[in-house]
Amino acid sequence: MAITKNYLKTKPVCKVTFTVPEAEAEKVAVVGDFNNWKPAKKYELKKLKNGNFKGTIDLEKGTSYQFRYLVDGAYKNDEQADSYAFNEFAGTENSVLEL
Template sequence: MAITKQYLKSRPVCKVTFTVPAEDAKKVAVVGDFNNWKASKDSSLKKLKNGNFKGTLEFPKESSYEFKYIIDGDYVNEAEADGYKWNDYAGGENAILEV
């Protein structure tokens, strides 16, 4: 799994590209406190020919977000996250994205 960040000079946003290797998966989405933990068309990643899922989302700069991937219904953390935070509701850790 990988995250790349591109800060825009023209606007106060950061484009974050999520790449998830999941050859056997049918659906992958990014969910978090930025979208009320709900998968949508905007948060769904597209499957590439090499088996990876990839997508880019924009986030306001100088912010922090909790997130996870939903891979075929299972919640999965990003191994290369900026950090992790315990969530009592989920009974586990969420990945942290700092932009």
């Protein structure tokens, strides 16, 4: 898994690219507090020929976001997240993205 951050100079936005190696998966989406944890079409990652899923999301700079990947209905964290935060509701940790 990989996260790439591209900060825009002209806007208070960071383009965040998520890459998830899940060759056997049918569907991968990014869910988090930036989309109310709902896997909308806008947050689905595109499957590439090499088996990775990849997508870019514009997020506001200067903010911290909790997120997870939804891989065929199962939640997964990103091992390259900036940190992790305990989620009392789910009894597990969420990945954290610091922008």
